[in-house]
Amino acid sequence: MKGVDHLAHERNKTEFDVDAMKIVWAGSRHAFELSDRMARLVASDPAFQKDGRIRLGRKELFKNTLRKAAHAWKRILELHLTEEEAGWLRNFVDEPSFTDLHWGMFVPAIKGQGTDEQQQKWLPLAYKMQIIGSYAQTELGHGSNVQGLETTATFDPETDEFVIHSPTLTSSKWWPGGLGKVSTHAIVYARLITNGQEHGVHGFIVQLRSLDDHMPIPGITIGDIGMKFGNGAYNTMDNGVLTFDHIRIPRNQMLMRVLQVTREGKCVKSNVPRQLIYGTMVFVRQTIVADASTALARAVCIATRYSAVRRQFGSQDGGMETQVIDYKTQQSRLFPLLASAYAFRFVGEWLKWLYTDVTQRLQANDFSILPEAHACTAGLKSLTTTATADAIEECRKLCGGHGYLCASGLPELFAVYVPACTYEGDNVVLLLQVARFLMKTVSQLGSGKKPVGTTAYLGRVQDLLQCCCDVQTAEDWLKPSVVLEAFEARSARMCVARAQNLSKFENPEDGFAELSADLVEASVAHCQLIVVSKFIDKLQQDIPGKGVNRQLQNLCYIYALNLLHKYLGDFLSTGCITPKQASLANDQLRSLYSQIRPNAIALVDAFNYTDHYLGSVLGRYDGNVYPKLYEEAWKDPLNDSVVPDGYHEYIHPMLKQQLRNARL
Ligand SMILES: CCCCCCCCCCCCCCCCCCCCCCC/C=C/C(=O)SCCNC(=O)CCNC(=O)[C@H](O)C(C)(C)COP(=O)(O)OP(=O)(O)OC[C@H]1O[C@@H](n2cnc3c(N)ncnc32)[C@H](O)[C@@H]1OP(=O)(O)O
């Protein structure tokens, strides 16, 4: 049987309506149609082809990205694409570029932190790309600790200007995307100083380059920070270094929604909380969660299709060998990742809803939900990006040796994805923020303050501390209430245990530092509970399509029971389940793998990824892996000549040398 026939055969086994699942995956029929249209538009445009990208040198690679960005912008204008359509287009072009920072951080920062006047002035320029913006927060010496930034913005009342200055080497801005070679402007985060007093870190709109000849404004030193991990990958982005030597900007270029500086240099606080200065990061963290499911689905799609094509062992009589997807070990590694892709999709959808809700409340001056929004975006960003980066690497291994070839698409996907664990907040630093939120919530339980939202279960902590799981058969693990209670009990017990340990310290900050590794574990448990509960919520919705709900149920239980198996120590040590019940969960998990198996190919087809987007010979829709892999090998520049460059200088003399030695 050929690879092509394998996948056709697999598709015949499908037990559910794939087209209906495509709509569930996309979020709505509208989103499906729109994303499908944009995917095809990009795939059919030769200007967006990606073949050979990994072989380009840095300069060529970067120029190629500039060309694609200009072409994308031209198409966006020609076709009058909406913001939503342009977002999908950017996704399928699949090349990090300065435009991400312009649209993803520069524009949102002005929207979130600028006054109405500032928005009116700057947004039209940014929307038309008459200026190109970056987000310059991180410095050479300070990234996670935003309050530790060193760049200064000192108000000069004589001229009604701020003087932006980099006082030390470590205060050099370092990392901002788009800054190195493209941006004309940036939101620069700096310590505000007026009348000799410091007022914390704020954002300032600073022009960096001339709009006529692109030369840096005098007093500004600017460039790229150098090659990053992997070929191609994130090297399409010009992450930059920037220093200021007493650069002057008008007073009205400080983003003043949170704090105003008057003509006299007086600081006037608005009713908006200081944390809104961090609002752009909350927005981007939310988008990163949705992107995690996209990247994970891509790796899983490649590994699943290839696992159905690849055969090893098991042929007794010269017949066909076993498809590797039929090995239980392959299933136990692959199917939880498939389930995670769906789980992250739904939690991403929910987080988008939460973010929209928070934005509306903020506009109505209701800031009560801000801590919850911060904890959810920080925690879920951390959980989903860590899991996705690990999963891409696991998918590479699931594809054996061929997974290590760039033609599999997995090395580049890993290289481009893995910094998501660091940017927009290091994942451990973010989990510590969640831990603070959880410990605060637990400490307030005694005062009668009822926890709400994702921590509402902590309001039932007494019950959860005592509850005993009543699973008696493997099938009992297929009840949403049973799974939810197990996850709630585990998380509640871990939080309470950490809070009790913290209370033993005289100084809570000392305790927090000492117990931080344990606290991070509690945060992970809490975030996993959120993902499980949002997946269960999804199952309660009326989902049309033959067999679709059944598949989602199977995936949901695979996601939850695999976590239970992986983190068994937590569940057993907090006493919410017994070893016997854990063993039953594992039995159920194996049964679920068997049920998913005939549907696996259709479940990845439901992602609706084009071959262009997947960029993988192993993950081709038609399964025609071997002929295409063979073809691909011959495209390598090393195969341009039969005898390689360097033969006459190095190989030939060596061979002759050996010959002489042999004669001696
Ligand atoms: C070629 C292709 C072309 C295509 C072209 C197409 C064009 C068109 C396209 C159109 C569509 C585009 C779509 C755009 C897509 C967007 C994609 C985006 C991609 C993004 C790329 C990423 C690049 C990376 C950027 C960055 O990394 S920016 C820098 C990020 N930095 C960080 O994250 C730093 C981390 N540190 C912190 O966040 C904080 O300092 C901290 C959380 C660690 C807190 O520190 P600290 O303890 O010091 O706390 P504070 O004293 O400051 O504050 C304490 C209290 O405040 C609360 N808190 C903290 N943070 C927040 C918050 N964010 N919100 C609310 N509250 C917050 C704390 O909890 C404390 O509260 P308490 O006092 O009650 O305890």
Ligand SMILES: Cc1cc2nc3c(=O)[nH]c(=O)nc-3n(C[C@H](O)[C@H](O)[C@H](O)COP(=O)(O)OP(=O)(O)OC[C@H]3O[C@@H](n4cnc5c(N)ncnc54)[C@H](O)[C@@H]3O)c2cc1C
């Ligand atoms: C590809 C990429 C793109 C980026 N784009 C931008 C951009 O556009 N604009 C921008 O401003 N920045 C950008 N950044 C910077 C990014 O936001 C920071 O790198 C990130 O916030 C992490 O900060 P750091 O590098 O200072 O790490 P560090 O904080 O130095 O982390 C180093 C180690 O210390 C640990 N650590 C730090 N603090 C604590 C703590 N309190 N407790 C326990 N452990 C701790 C971390 O877990 C980590 O293991 C980008 C980074 C990358 C990699």
